[in-house]
Amino acid sequence: MPTVYDLTREQLTDRVVAWGEPAFRAKQIWWQLWKRAATYEQMSDVSPTLRERLATDLPLGVEVVDERTADRGATRKGLLRLGGSHLIETVLMGYRDRVTVCVSSQVGCAMGCGFCATGQMGLESNLTAGEIAAQVVWARREAARLPDSTPQRLTNVVFMGMGEPMANYRPVRDAIARLMDPSGMRLGARHITVSTVGLVPGIGRLGRDHPQVGLAVSLHAADDALRNQLVPPNELYPLAELEAAIAAWRDRTRRRPSIEWAMIDGVNDSDEQAGKLASIAYRLRAHVNLIPLNPTPGSPSRPSGSRRIESFVRVLESGRVNVTVRDTRGRRIDAACGQLRLEHANPPV
Ligand code: SAH
Ligand code: SF4
Secondary structure (H helix, E strand, O other): OOOHHHOOHHHHHHHHHHOOOOHHHHHHHHHHHHOOOOOHHHOOOOOHHHHHHHHHHOOOOEEEEEEEEEHHHOEEEEEEEEOOOEEEEEEEEEOOOOEEEEOOOEEEOOOOOOOOHHHHHOEEEEOOHHHHHHHHHHHHHHHHHOOOOOOOOOOEEEEOOOOOHHHHHHHHHHHHHHHHOOOOOOOOHHHEEEEEOOOHHHHHHHHHHOOOOEEEEEOOOOOHHHHHHHOHHHHOOOHHHHHHHHHHHHHHHOOOOEEEEEEEOOOOOOHHHHHHHHHHHHHHOOEEEEEEOOOOOOOOOOEOOHHHHHHHHHHHHHOOOOEEEOOOOOHHHOOOOOHHHHHHHOOOO
16 A cells, blocks of 8 residues: 655645645645654644545555664664555664664565575565655654754664665665655755665666765675675675776765675674775775674674774774774664564564
């Protein structure tokens, strides 16, 4: 079932006008849906009859099934039912200077990275543009409930939830356009980042369609033998090809790419891997984010220890590479990568 967020502004206007309402009414509704993140009940300037008709014919299609908080309320996770059927999770993270929502592009994922909870589920379905954008609407509303240690306003969107954005490219592209619409949410492209496992054609398309949107590539290994094991799509798009695609993206967009690297104990955390990564990142002038692995039920892998991480960082820094060790936000509420969803699929007995 499509949600109202799947409609363009013109489509919404056509529907509302067909019901005998003036066009400005559609403008009011659009603005409230996107800018105020309002539900139909909250639209006090819309008549009760019209609100009822909207709710029946053009449902919002976002139902909050479960919410959890961590980090004294600064991390908030929603389990949302979208379009009446798709169950996905969305995480809102408040920092001192920004508020970021991590959105899902698919239910599950077909890419098969063994260390990833979403990958362990396989692909259940794609999300529509409206279902993707509706998560950001939820986040905009939820941001008002953040503690005052952080801004209480959504500032950034990252496509790092469930799914591989480049494997559901068009809906992702359209959702981004919807988020940037000046008559609606008006998010700046520079505050949106798409994370990909490295599907080369998608990187090219994103650079053409949304040249201001940021790119993060999940590398996790700096030679093909190891990367083939960790990230199966590497067999299709090996490192040399991927690096060329990132370089082309950087040349076109003039933006600095990010490289994501989950630190997995004894697997990809050696100084040797760090050295190879340093060469790649230096050539691409990329920023490297190291994320200690979040253990998942379906994999024996463990996060690297802090000594190992420090040594890895030293190798990168001596290769003149910018590197950040990311915090493990929301680990207590399994806010990373599809874990809440898994819990609901297999409730504890
Ligand atoms: N499919 C896309 C985006 C979603 S995953 C991608 O792979 O980039 C978002 C990020 O979480 C990716 O960098 C991914 O590699 C990382 N990730 C997945 N499972 C993880 C885990 N168990 N611990 C830490 N990071 C993980
Ligand atoms: Fe899919 Fe990304 Fe998880 Fe790999 S890491 S299985 S691409 S969501």
